[in-house]
Amino acid sequence: MREFWVATGLLWLAGVGLRLSILAVPPVILSIQADLRLSGTEVGILSGLPMVLFAIAALPGSLFIARLGAMPTLVIGFLIAGVASALRGAILDAFALYAATIVMSAGIAITQPALPPLVRQWLPHHVSRGTAIYTNGLLMGETLPVMFTIPLVLPFVDGSWRWALVFWGVPLVFIAILTVALAPAAKEPAAVASAARHDWWPDWRNPLTWQIGVLLGSVNGVYFASNAFLPGYLTEAGRPDLISAALTALNFGQLPASFILLATAERFVRRAWPFVVCGVLFLLCLAGMVMTASLWPSFGPACWDSSAPWCSLSLSPCRRC
Numbered sequence: 001m002r003e004f005w006v007a008t009g010l011l012w013l014a015g016v017g018l019r020l021s022i023l024a025v026p027p028v029i030l031s032i033q034a035d036l037r038l039s040g041t042e043v044g045i046l047s048g049l050p051m052v053l054f055a056i057a058a059l060p061g062s063l064f065i066a067r068l069g070a071m072p073t074l075v076i077g078f079l080i081a082g083v084a085s086a087l088r089g090a091i092l093d094a095f096a097l098y099a100a101t102i103v104m105s106a107g108i109a110i111t112q113p114a115l116p117p118l119v120r121q122w123l124p125h126h127v128s129r130g131t132a133i134y135t136n137g138l139l140m141g142e143t144l145p146v147m148f149t150i151p152l153v154l155p156f157v158d159g160s161w162r163w164a165l166v167f168w169g170v171p172l173v174f175i176a177i178l179t180v181a182l183a184p185a186a187k188e189p190a191a192v193a194s195a196a197r198h199d200w201w202p203d204w205r206n207p208l209t210w211q212i213g214v215l216l217g218s219v220n221g222v223y224f225a226s227n228a229f230l231p232g233y234l235t236e237a238g239r240p241d242l243i244s245a246a247l248t249a250l251n252f253g254q255l256p257a258s259f260i261l262l263a264t265a266e267r268f269v270r271r272a273w274p275f276v277v278c279g280v281l282f283l284l285c286l287a288g289m290v291m292t293a294s295l296w297p298s299f300g301p302a303c304w305d306s307s308a309p310w311c312s313l314s315l316s317p318c319r320r321c
Contacts, residue, residue, distance in 0.1 A: 003184040007122035008133050010179055011115065015137025016144070017078055017175040018112055021085035021104055022050050023142050024168035026227040026247055027149035028161035030235060035161070036094050040232070046094075046101060047228030051220055053105035054112070061110030062201070070117040071183050077111030078176035080104075085169030089162035104169075121186035139254040146227070146247035215275065222282055226250055226289070 025032070025047070033043055064073040084104035091097045119130035145153075145168050157163035202209050227250060231243045 004123070004126075006182055007184050008130070010182060011119065011122070011130055011134040012137035012140075013175045013178065014074060014078075014111075014115055014118070015134035015139075016141035017081075017172045018108055018115075018138050019141035020145060020168050020171055021081060021165070022108065023227065023251065024085075024145040024149060024165055026231060027146055027244070028154070028164050029228065029231050030243075031159075031161040032097075033232075036097065038094055042094055043228065043232065046098065047224060049098065049101045050105040050108070051217075051224055053102060054109045054220070055217075057106040057109035058113055059202075061113045064110055065114055065117060070114040070121060071179065074111050074114040074118065075176045075179055077107045077109075077114070078172045078179075079107070081107030081111065082169050082172030082176065085172065086166045088169070089160075089164075089166040122184055136255075136259065139251070143248070143251040143255060146244075146251050150244045219278075222286065223250075226286075230289075 029043060029047075032038065032046075038046070061073060061077070064076070068076075081104045084100050084107060088097060088100040088104065091100055115134050116131070119127055119134065123130040149164055149168075153164050153167055154160075157167060204210075227247065230246050230250065231240075234240055234242050234246060
């Protein structure tokens with residue numbers, strides 16, 4: 001029983017670490033833009049780099065898992081991401097910020113594929129529950145920076161966006177250290193683990209591979225683009241007072257759904273209807289966001305974002321493909 005709780009705790013913390021350093025940027029993006037004199041295009045590049053690296057570095061991450069194992073890959077990725085995230089606070093120009101963001105995003109990208117095999121190794125009889133646990137942690141990692149950076153972290157660091165980025169990078173290093181110190185022994189059958197080590201390259205001829213990629217890419221594209229441009233949109237609309245509330249709603253809206261999934265995970269695995277419902281909600285709520293700058297941008301994001309975890313969990317058993 002102790003190993004079960006240690007495994008679930010580490011999986012949850014790993015999920016948190018996947019998003020802390022990335023979502024630390026939106027609350028301070030206006031300060032970064034003013035300090036480094038970034039154009040709207042350059043803000044888009046800065047916000048889009050993590051998604052690009054997720055795609056580019058995911059395959060090397062799978063190779064590292066095959067050669068080194070899932071747990072060492074996760075630890076190495078978090079150490080790289082934590083250090084690079086903190087170094088973003090020491091940069092002097094936009095190109096150095098881009099470089100640090102690329103390294104940080106690569107660390108996260110090689111870490112993310114390690115979680116599904118870790119679930120199978122640590123919780124082989126509770127795969128869906130383990131997936132829901134680290135998904136809940138991931139959503140919490142998306143919520144904490146946008147919820148607390150403006151009201152708590154920035155006052156604590158004298159309003160410095162540089163130190164705010166350092167603040168959210170440090171936990172990644174602690175998560176890596178805790179994983180090394182407390183990781184339970186793998187319970188996955190040796191034959192299954194050995195087969196997984198030799199099956200790291202995706203089957204590009206399988207249509208399901210492309211379907212999963214398009215689905216996850218679409219959800220992530222809408223999500224990260226909304227986080228990146230919502231502060232600027234509200235500022236231009238004369239409602240900067242809504243930035244913190246809107247970003248919090250955008251990310252906090254996922255948590256109620258994720259807690260429900262912890263209790264009902266098995267019912268949504270490999271079901272098609274969550275994708276249909278999510279797609280309709282995305283379109284309706286995005287339309288509401290772009291057509292008004294009232295309280296809707298604060299509550300509209302929560303509407304569509306609460307449906308994202310259902311898509312993620314429905315895909316979870318397919319991620320081996």
